[in-house]
Amino acid sequence: NPDATSRMGAAGLWQFMYKTGLLYDLNVTSYVDDRYDPAKATDAAAHHMQDLYAIYHDWALVLAAYNAGPGNINRAIKRAGGETNYWKIKHLLPKETQAYVPAFIAASYVMTYYAEHNIPIQRPQFMDWELDTVSVTETMSFNFFTKFVGIDESEMIFLNPQYIKRIIPGTKNNPCAIRLPQKHVLTFVEKEPLMYDSIHKVAKADSALIATNSVGTVRTNPVNNNTTTNNCTTVNTSGSKNYHTVKSGETLGTIASMYGTTS
Numbered sequence: 001n002p003d004a005t006s007r008m009g010a011a012g013l014w015q016f017m018y019k020t021g022l023l024y025d026l027n028v029t030s031y032v033d034d035r036y037d038p039a040k041a042t043d044a045a046a047h048h049m050q051d052l053y054a055i056y057h058d059w060a061l062v063l064a065a066y067n068a069g070p071g072n073i074n075r076a077i078k079r080a081g082g083e084t085n086y087w088k089i090k091h092l093l094p095k096e097t098q099a100y101v102p103a104f105i106a107a108s109y110v111m112t113y114y115a116e117h118n119i120p121i122q123r124p125q126f127m128d129w130e131l132d133t134v135s136v137t138e139t140m141s142f143n144f145f146t147k148f149v150g151i152d153e154s155e156m157i158f159l160n161p162q163y164i165k166r167i168i169p170g171t172k173n174n175p176c177a178i179r180l181p182q183k184h185v186l187t188f189v190e191k192e193p194l195m196y197d198s199i200h201k202v203a204k205a206d207s208a209l210i211a212t213n214s215v216g217t218v219r220t221n222p223v224n225n226n227t228t229t230n231n232c233t234t235v236n237t238s239g240s241k242n243y244h245t246v247k248s249g250e251t252l253g254t255i256a257s258m259y260g261t262t263s
């Protein structure tokens with residue numbers, strides 16, 4: 001479960017704490033948490049374990065240090081008079097770590113010898129070779145992206161759990177990688193210019209609206225009978241109403257794309 005979060009704040013498949021994740025380039029912002037990215041987190045975990053092995057030269061101690069932190073392991077080794085055999089210092093470690101190492105070994109055993117124990121395998125929702133990565137250079141919601149590309153939003157969320165607000169904060173200087181089934185990549189390439197053009201048009205309209213409202217002009221939308229005033233109050237005279245609390249950095253364009261409508 002790449003969305004897993006512990007009560008201590010560890011996140012993702014490999015349960016990285018915030019500060020440990022930063023050491024391995026797992027960045028966390030208000031929009032993206034790389035600890036939830038299955039590929040990045042797995043790569044980071046492998047490097048972290050490699051670094052721990054360079055210290056302890058024992059894989060059981062590596063697993064213990066991965067779970068409890070090197071500080072706890074070093075204190076246990078010191079209390080045991082310098083003993084570096086995990087099984088001999090196990091009783092000096094936190095209870096969670098005492099259970100973690102055997103559980104990790106058991107999981108590895110089952111994954112290796114499942115056939116000998118008649119354990120059936122379940123095909124993953126997507127195989128790695130069925131996926132590809134594209135770069136997005138404009139900020140947009142998952143909802144906006146999926147409407148152009150044709151992928152189900154549930155699949156988009158499943159493949160890209162690192163985007164914690166379901167918004168892709170891409171820019172030309174800092175493009176965002178999006179994982180897609182290969183069958184949708186060609187559609188993305190074909191629709192990419194149209195997608196960006198649509199975003200630019202919305203942004204331009206937003207700027208014009210802000211400029212109009214800044215001088216106190218009342219603007220009426222003839223399409224849906226919404227009246228917008230310079231105090232940002234909108235009254236819908238027909239149909240149901242939805243309310244959105246505006247957050248710092250949001251524009252009318254990004255809010256509209258979140259709800260699949262126009263500004």
